[in-house]
Amino acid sequence: MLLTGAALVTPDRLVPDGWLEVGGGRILALGAGEPPRPADLDLGGGYLAPGLIDVHSHGGGAASVIGADPAAVATVAATHRAHGTTTIVASLVSAPPASLAHDVAALAELADEGLIAGTHLEGPWLAPGRCGAHDPAALRDPDPAELDRLLALGRGTIRMVTLAPERPMGLDAVRRVVDGGAIAAIGHTDASYEQVRAAIAAGATCATHLFNAMPSMHHRAPGPIAALIEDARVTNELILDGVHVHPAAAGLAFRAAQGRVVLVSDAMSAAGVGDGAYRLGHLAVAVVDGVARLADGTIAGSTLTLDRAVRFAVEQVGVPLQAAVAAATATPADLLGLADRGRLVVGARADLVHLDARLHLQGTWVGGAPVRT
Ligand SMILES: [Zn+2]
Structure with missing residues (x-):
């Protein structure tokens, strides 16, 4: 052809x-x-352009990857595919050990089939004060035995693990994740600048939705944002839906972390559907005007698709077209280590x-x- x-x-x-x-x-x-x-x-x-690659997505098409139901995951993948996403990583949220074990093992089979490019564990080892739309009751300190068990159940299909490195055993968990062949991502964290530097030194290479669910940058306490943006080893996720991050903040990230920004949807089940009542894990989420929130007003994932994120980057943030496309193609391909896609070559x-x-x-x-x- x-x-x-x-x-x-x-x-x-x-x-x-x-x-x-x-x-x-x-x-x-x-x-x-x-x-x-x-x-x-x-x-x-x-x-x-190359097909878009989403490294952080929970759902779409009124379906969720949580629970790892094959038909639901197929719906999620098809919904995002209809918006240009040809490679998708399925993101789980914080949950009790048995639920995570079930979902990781079931998603591994769907990864074998090629439906998803792997699994992302967003939690459960997150900071209670930065839980966002994660069930606070499911958060816990990293337990080496549980982490190793999940990595074994994943059989190499766990692509990324988001954790708060300041939790006890946090740095040990970063090393275990990397040794297990996955990307250690820093997110939902209250870590200081110094703690994030230590986590990067231990092997963390990704920021889960930079700016969101972490302390803001203060000139005397620069916190995670400065440590993540400045380090050439770190790729920074951005949710460019016009709600999660102001275009000016996104523009700063694109300039400070050139070639190291990756656009993600962080989509929940309402993506590709519309307003209404949904769930994210165990929590009820209301979507109004395309914005997903918990009852207390906390933003709960997005209804974004990556085609819209690329357009937002160019039109609202002023990112050159090639850089915006790279942030949804070549950069996530490199992050995942997928050498066979992400570039027109x-x-x-x-x-x-x-x-x-x-x-x-x-x-x-x-x-x-x-x-x-
Ligand atoms: Zn997420």
């Missing part, structure tokens, strides 16, 4: 008037100007999105096959 008629968003540059050839699920060739043979599909303008998986000139999604392909919506 030969696609023409759109600018290609490649790692080094925008290629106007590009063409791209797909075969056997891979990108076979790409270039600019006259294609080697007549096109199979003229995209008629806009941009052709020969040999990569033919996971693609077509955006019009105003960055609205026009089409999605997974392994070269069009996604029907």
